[in-house]
Amino acid sequence: MENRVPDFPADIQATIDRVRDDVARLHGELVRYGLVVWTGGNVSGRVPGTELFVIKPSGVSYDDLTPENMIVCTLHGVVVSDAPGSDRSPSSDTAAHAYVYRHMPDVGGVVHTHSPYAVAWAARGEDIPCVTTGMADEFGGPIPVGPFAVIGDDSIGRGIVDTLRGHRSRAVLMQNHGPFTIGVSAKDAVKAAVMCEDAARTVHLARQAGPLVPIPQEKIDALYARYQSVYGQPADERRDADRPGAAGEEG
Structure with a gap:
């Protein structure tokens, strides 16, 4: 059997352990905010200073997720570390997360949910238009469809x-x-997932009541710039950070 509990240098192991703790804990936030059902959805986090990331095992109940059963993978999705004596498979979305990390080097966390309002927009293949200041702050425009x-x-x-x-x-x-x-981190990606569902729900409800009122692009730009550079406390992880993926825009 392949060795799935390798010996990492002490400093790397300490970083892996920290990311495992964070990723395990953050799955609880998906449940808390009603973004997932059953065992669907996942959070992953890049291990800083390495070519590794941490993701949850496939098909395991959220109640049973612990730091110890988080799985460490290479940026090509190959499992390199699992709990001793275990042979779990990583999340079925591992290849997608790995591709994002390889091609968007500023990304430190990736999240997938099945939150109902966002899924409803996805089922229609429709962008969520930017018609609230909260969306302008967080996303700087519409949430696009892939x-x-x-x-x-x-x-x-x-x-x-x-x-x-x-x-x-x-x-x-x-x-x-x-x-x-x-x-920029797993926590930041979870926040984006929470705010995405909030936007999906709010805009859906607004559209049921009548026509949406657009925000002029220059106002969206100003709101986004202010929120990204001024809002929050100096220690906030997004403060003074470039937008995730910016370094990957050259390809």
Whole structure:
């Protein structure tokens, strides 16, 4: 059997352990905000200073997720570390996450959910228009739809990267599937997932009541610039950080 519990240098192992703790804990936030059902959805986090990331095992109940059963993979989706004595498979979306990390080096976290309002927009293949100041703050414009792609290879990852490259949004609605979000960290990507569902719900409800009122582009630009550079405390992880994926825009 392949060795799935390798000996990493102490400093690397400490970093892996920290990311495992974060990723395991953040799955609880998906449940807390009603973004997932059963065992669907996933959070992953890049291991800084390495060519590795951490993701949850496939088909394991959220109640049973612990730091110890988070799986470490290479940026090509190959499992390199699992719990001692275990032979779990990583999330079925591992190839998609790996592709994003390879092609968007500023991304430190990726999240996939099945949140109902965002999935409803994805089922229609429709962008969520930017008609609230909250959306302008968080996403700098509409939340776009990505192409239809099936699980099993890196097709979903390619769709995510192709759609978000050159786009301010940290969320993409993969057509007929659901939302994927990126961030400078796993926590930041989870926040984007929460805000994506909030936008999807709010805009859906507004449209049922009547026509949507657009925000002029220059106002969206100003709101986004202010929120990204001024809002929050100096220690905020997005403060003074470039938009995730910016370094990947050259290809």
